[in-house]
Amino acid sequence: MNFDRIIDRTSTNAAKWDSRTLKQKFGDSDVLPLWVADMDFASPDAVSEALYKRADHQIYGYPASNAGFLKAWHKWVKSQHKWDVPLNHAIYIPGIVSAMSLGISLFSEQSDSVILQEPVYQPFRNMIINNGRTPLVNRLILRDGRYYIDFKDLEEKAALKETSLLLLCSPHNPGGRVWSREELEELSRICLKHDVFVISDEIHADLVLNEAKPHTALSSLSEKTARNTMTCQAPSKTFNIAGEKLAIAVLADKKKRERFFQELKRFSLSEGSALALTIGEAAYTRGGEWLTELKKYLNSNIGYIESYLKTELPEVNLMTPDAGFIGWLDFRNCGINHKELEKRFIQIGKIALVEGRWFGEGGDGFFRLNYGCPRSLLEEGLKKLSASLTDDLIHKDSCSH
Secondary structure, three states: OOOOOOOOOOOOOOOOOOHHHHHHHHOOOOOEEOOOOOOOOOOOHHHHHHHHHHHHOOOOOOOOOOHHHHHHHHHHHHHHHOOOOOHHHEEEEOOHHHHHHHHHHHHOOOOOEEEEOOOOOOHHHHHHHHOOOEEEEOOOEEEOOEEEOOHHHHHHHHOOOOEEEEEEEOOOOOOOOOOOHHHHHHHHHHHHHOOOEEEEEOOOHHHEOOOOOOOOOHHHOOHHHHHOEEEEEOOOOOOOOHHHOOEEEEEOOHHHHHHHHHHHHHOOOOOOOHHHHHHHHHHHHHOHHHHHHHHHHHHHHHHHHHHHHHHHOOOOEEEOOOEOOEEEEEOHHHOOOHHHHHHHHHHHHOEEOEEHHHHOOOOOOEEEEEOOOOHHHHHHHHHHHHHHHHOOOOOHHHHOO
């Protein structure tokens, strides 16, 4: 488990490092890519070993079922999150975004509004609009460098007759916030009261970095909450296997679960690939030790970012994440407008970040940096940030207020 090892990804069709993709997205292929949310670490040895063993068979026919993968996930969440969910509530899905989009189409109507809590992962807004629904923003409150749910506003919007769904990001992307059990209970109370169904994206659930703030699966709160929730989890971020299209949807409501599964079958999306299922089962079964070491390394990278900013860029603040490998950087004290920052990062610093406006309301002045990388790449990235803000066109003290 050498997380310091540099692995060349430039000729592997990796979206994060592909020169054509970088040119299209940022106008320059010669940038350090710290943007897409996959990591630059080798996946657990257990994953590679299982893949090699299966590949050696040399026949890659249809798998009989998804059962091995689902059983491995079931044991994992019971041991890692103390969530004793009935196995028959879990359904294989080819990805969380596609499953959430399908959930929107099934569990709401064309004229409905769907609540999202911006700033948040941008596909939430896209999937609402693409399904012909209306996005209804319950904007998060930024207080003392952390995000909080505006429950007064949430209650008002949930009470609207056209509101039928809420999309929850838990842990939060981009802020890395782990919602407390009490916060989730209040959110669930409001949604149950107003008959608002919740689709919960919990893709970063396994990457909690602060043991004092454990992740709570929304569906685990109570039977009532479980019946009013579709919880989505995946091994993709956890074990750096996002390209394998593996995820799980949990639906306690039998009618909703059967309806959802039948819709997956209608589009031939209910069966996983032989190699992906092998990888996912191996990750959940034998990837625990690797994950423990990964989280130590990520915490160390966070400490390095905070120390570097304090010394070299005191005007820039990191929203200290409770989970994940993405850092939400606040540049609002730098006295440079958002568009200028974006231009400088590309043209001067030669670094690719995700700009905050992509995440919707409240993203202005923020940029997301992926610190799921070897320390040497992170060090290079932070130096590039400094160069963007302190070149000879802007004196360093221009960021002092």
